[in-house]
Amino acid sequence: MSDIEIARKANKKPIQEIGAKLGISSDDLLPYGHDKAKISESFIKSVQDRKDGHLILVTAINPTPAGEGKTTTTVGLGDGLNAIGKKAAICIREASLGPCFGMKGGAAGGGYAQVVPMEDMNLHFTGDFHAITSAHNLLAAMLDNHIYWGNEQEIDIRRVAYRRVMDMNDRALRQIVCNLGGVANGFPRESGFDITVASEVMAILCLATDLADLEKRLGDIIVAYRRDRTPVYARDIKADGAMTVLLQQAMQPNLVQTLENNPAFVHGGPFANIAHGCNSVVATTTALKVADYVVTEAGFGADLGAEKFFDIKCRKAGLKPEAVVIVATVRAMKMNGGVAKDDLGAENVDAVKKGCANLGRHIENVKQFGVPAVVAINHFVTDTDAEVEAVKEYVRSQGSEAILCKHWAKGSAGITDLAEHVVKMIEGRSAQFAPLYPSEMGLFEKIETIAKRIYRADEVLADKKIRDQLREWEAQGYGDLPVCMAKTQYSFTTDPNRRGAPNGHSLPVREVRISAGAGFVVVICGEIMTMPGLPRKPSAENICINDDGLIDGLF
Incomplete structure (x- = not known):
């Protein structure tokens, strides 16, 4: 059964019932139909003196054409935490129409770990992007x-x-x-x-x-x-005044629900390869005031999404994550180990072991921020026991644990082991979160720090014009801003075809832009595009309204 068919069969509850789970009254919800609503500004202000819940970040290895399922795992973990008796909510980004009609698809999760209404979320939703x-x-x-x-x-x-x-x-x-x-x-x-x-x-x-x-x-x-x-x-x-007027309602977080009727905050959607890749601060901080556990995600692999989540969002909002889940798949390990996409169905333990280097690099990187990490192996039916054990054994050698998760097929029942492990990590109180670099470090030094410590580059290549521009911004008072790296999501390098965990490469900086309002400097590396193009066969070719008046083709 496809994602959209599963979503259509969802037994959704009125959004007021979902809000009630978090203590949000119907008076504090601005409904958009029966199954989605915005949370009022007055309610958000009223809960600011409450104690924060526990923040969990879901990130992943570098994405491959085989798919990793980061959002699916985020949704599944939220359901899993609720299934073991915890008061949990998830916080994810809204979907962009560009990738939805292009190649990437939507952003509502998949299988039996989805947020609904799936069609609305992946299309116009509540009009925030408009x-x-x-x-x-x-x-x-x-x-x-x-x-x-x-x-x-x-x-x-x-x-x-x-x-x-x-x-x-x-x-x-x-x-x-x-x-x-x-x-x-x-x-x-x-x-x-x-x-x-x-x-x-x-x-x-x-x-x-x-x-x-x-x-x-x-x-x-x-x-x-x-x-x-x-x-x-x-x-x-x-x-600025008129712009704020246009954004007044868009500023309010959206509340929807998972297939298991658990609360989901879906708000904002900056790309992770060309922006900072996290859902809104106001959604995350509000969720932390009304739930005991909040599961959020950062876009693409940990080298982009998690680094920016830690160094930009957490720094700016004063957030202190207590656990990180790194999503990986056996299929992706095999692709990193050199197996072609068409051959992923065949068992290949050696390729799995070879491809685990990419996962290991992400585990090392996350630990640099002082937050404990666990690996979620997002299960596919073609995975063999030997391949799964190879991943688990490798992760153990890195000082972490890997847990097999079957939430796509089973919902919360397939991910309770991970939920219980994450709770134990948090209760162990081993997190000592700190950003990668201090705010007072120079802008070029910040770029070098990320390039060398996260990407494992030997050097940063930037011509005099770029270095002079950075020094000029420092002179203007922008030197304490974090940097937002814009590069390919597929590799630690700027070459999208270079998989695994490469060392000894250079990071070419093509351009720098200042986002003085957002509060960061954008560093464009390699041939990254801030306006993507459609693929040869865009997903839009398969999206239509069927004879029953229902949408087909979304995923």
Whole structure:
């Protein structure tokens, strides 16, 4: 049975019943239909003096075409914790339309470890992404309008730093020339589009603590530079107030439910390879006030998602994770060991052992942050006992445990062993979380620290122009910002085809951008794209409405 067929058969409860599990009254929910709602700002403020629950991060090895199932495991673990009698909630990101219609698919989990309503979550949901797109493009329109009507801020139109966004993969819009058509349309210049999930507005929404903080951060966005190289901010063209209005409801976390009717906060969605890859701070911190255990995820592998979760989100929000789950599959181990995707069904213990080096690197990296880690082996029916044991034995050699999880097929019943192990880890109180680098470290030194300690690169390659730009930002007072690495998710290197755990490579930095409102410096490495393209055969070709009026093809 497909994911969408399983989701359709869900026995959903009214969203008010889900809220009641967390002590959220119906008066504090803004319903979107019967099965989803936003949580009111007044309720969020009312619980701030409560003690925090325990925070658990789910991350993974580097993704492979074989699939790893990180969101599925996040959902499954939340259900598993509830099944063993714990008051638990999950916090995940919203799905972007671009990958949903492209190649990656949706973001609601899979099998019997899903969040519902699956179709709504993977499409328009509560309109948050549309609001972010509109707010971002309002600023872009006001910027061009400001230049057109006399350019009071004396913006150098050669140094406009703000692009437009849309929530779709469209390579045709990566580089464009805008304002063509004569005097009435403004001053022609080169520009382009990014995907909405790469927008600084998305990052700001996911890091802001309340509406006042949101408006301040929006005002801090650098949109352009004057001829004297001084920055022009969004507040200089008076866009921050209207942008906040557009984002008022989008700022409120969304509450939905798992297939087992457990609460799920689904809010925000920055990409992990080109942004910081975590759900919103306000959703996570609210969940921690109303649940005893909160399971959240960070995008892609631990080298990107977990590192940014620790060094950006936890640093900025004062979060202290107590346990990490690293998701791996036997199939992915075999791919890292050199087996082609079409041959993954055949037993190959030697390839599993060879491919475990990638998993081992992630275990080492997570431990650098002072948080204990356990490996979740996301089970596939083709896995053999010998292959599973090979992974377990390797993980034991790394000083951790690996637990076989069958939540995709069995729901919470297939993941209670992991849930109980995670509780024991937390009760053991061995976590001593600390970011990888101090805030006062120089920007280039921060890049080098991540490159050498997480990616195991020998050196960072950056030309004088990039180093000078970093020094200039430090002089302007931005030196204490964390860095957000933008690189391929498929490898520790910038070469997506280089699997395993390579050493002795170089990290080329192609460009740096400052997200002054979000509060980090984006470091673009290799050939990463901030506007993805569709694959040769996009998933959209298989998405349709069937004869019964139901959506087919989503996954």
